[in-house]
Amino acid sequence: MCKAPATQIRSQAVDVSEFDFDLPPERIAQDPPMVRGGSRLLVLHRDSGYVEHAMFARLGDYLRAGDLLVLNNTKVFPARLLGHRVPSGGTVECLLLRERPKPEAQSPKWEWEALVHPGQKLKPGARMLFEGSGIQVHGEIVFRHFYGRRVVRLWTDASVDLMDAIERIGHVPLPPYIRREDRPADRERYQTVYARERGSVAAPTAGLHFTPALLDELTALGVGRAEVTLHVGYGTFKPVRSSRVEDHVVDPETFGVPPEAAAALTRARRESRRIVAVGTTTVRVLESLAVNADGRIGAQSGETGLYVRPGHAFRLVDGLVTNFHLPRSSLLVLVAAFAGREPVLAAYREAIAHGYRFYSYGDAMLIL
Numbered sequence: 001m002c003k004a005p006a007t008q009i010r011s012q013a014v015d016v017s018e019f020d021f022d023l024p025p026e027r028i029a030q031d032p033p034m035v036r037g038g039s040r041l042l043v044l045h046r047d048s049g050y051v052e053h054a055m056f057a058r059l060g061d062y063l064r065a066g067d068l069l070v071l072n073n074t075k076v077f078p079a080r081l082l083g084h085r086v087p088s089g090g091t092v093e094c095l096l097l098r099e100r101p102k103p104e105a106q107s108p109k110w111e112w113e114a115l116v117h118p119g120q121k122l123k124p125g126a127r128m129l130f131e132g133s134g135i136q137v138h139g140e141i142v143f144r145h146f147y148g149r150r151v152v153r154l155w156t157d158a159s160v161d162l163m164d165a166i167e168r169i170g171h172v173p174l175p176p177y178i179r180r181e182d183r184p185a186d187r188e189r190y191q192t193v194y195a196r197e198r199g200s201v202a203a204p205t206a207g208l209h210f211t212p213a214l215l216d217e218l219t220a221l222g223v224g225r226a227e228v229t230l231h232v233g234y235g236t237f238k239p240v241r242s243s244r245v246e247d248h249v250v251d252p253e254t255f256g257v258p259p260e261a262a263a264a265l266t267r268a269r270r271e272s273r274r275i276v277a278v279g280t281t282t283v284r285v286l287e288s289l290a291v292n293a294d295g296r297i298g299a300q301s302g303e304t305g306l307y308v309r310p311g312h313a314f315r316l317v318d319g320l321v322t323n324f325h326l327p328r329s330s331l332l333v334l335v336a337a338f339a340g341r342e343p344v345l346a347a348y349r350e351a352i353a354h355g356y357r358f359y360s361y362g363d364a365m366l367i368l
Helices: 056-061 162-169 205-209 212-220 259-270 280-288 330-339 341-353
Strands: 040-044 051-055 068-072 074-076 080-086 091-100 110-117 127-132 135-144 149-156 197-200 224-230 253-257 275-278 300-304 319-323 364-367
Touching: 040 056, 040 341, 051 056, 051 341, 056 212, 068 259, 068 280, 080 135, 091 127, 091 149, 127 162, 135 162, 149 162, 205 319, 212 224, 224 259, 224 280, 253 259, 253 280, 259 275, 275 280, 280 300, 280 319, 280 330, 319 330, 330 341, 330 364
Parallel strands: 040 364, 068 224, 068 275, 074 197, 275 319
Antiparallel strands: 040 051, 080 091, 080 127, 091 110, 110 149, 127 135, 135 149, 224 253, 253 300, 319 364
16 A cells, blocks of 8 residues: 655645535435436536536537546445444434554454544443344444544444445435435445445445446447546545635545556556546546656555645546535535636536536536
8 A cells, every 4th residue: 555646736825715606505416316327417618618518428429439438436335324322222323434454453343433423422432332134233432533533443243244234234324415314225326337346435426427328338439448446535525624725634535546447547648548537536546646757657556635726737637527516625626626716617607507406416517
């Protein structure tokens, strides 16, 4: 494992208020479209600022043979555990954020960084129980952090593997702006069709629009495909609390680029073919990669804390498929760094005027 190299950022003070916009609450999508892939697509041309309106199913009209589409194949796991305190019986909620190394090599107990509610009542040593389908997962608070964060220790009594138990009794960790409880259908819809590597607490939502049929159609058009992995943490929803964009810190996330993806990226770059990232998570992976003096990109893995903001010199990404993001968020800052703040905010205003749906279950943008 290695730390990803930071890309050089030119010093540029930017106020967070410059990334604000007004969004009517009814534009925040609470459910996915009735049919996967039935989303709308706003196309923003970086060279002119020109905006087109289309359907996501027509994505192939804007890509060309030789383009390399790069997908994040992380898989969301049901990281939200609902249970009760022991012995009081009071309700407790635990959102698993990040797995920690086992305290002992052979221990059946795992430690996680988590958000726990009610945080103030759960001090180190407090016990919890989560159960369902005949399975019990035990929990104990180990350490307290700020903002409700805790280190929790989890284990099961039976021979059931802990992660299998969590898969069976856990709930889909829908974003906080989706103001409803998760449903069984969310297990499939809040997941890309190419999700393989378990480890995310939030979906790489730009990928939710793709269907197997659309991926096959793009392949037939000559659009290449590569898969990388970045496990999305809860930090993706962390607000920018500082007044200056550059003072914000992005939480580190684990990534991996296998040899076949690295080779595909190297070929595309050497042949001057467009690399189109699907999602801001994929952008963070690609822009974190080390590129050798001869232009070769090797297989890499580790953690990246790269914060893409205005002044970032993009080295690999030529196009971006993305959803519409929260105001004053690091994700909106990333998109603006790629396409320009004014063109992006103008496109957002047009999307609002045309009734686009926003955020995780909303519509999509293509920036070329």
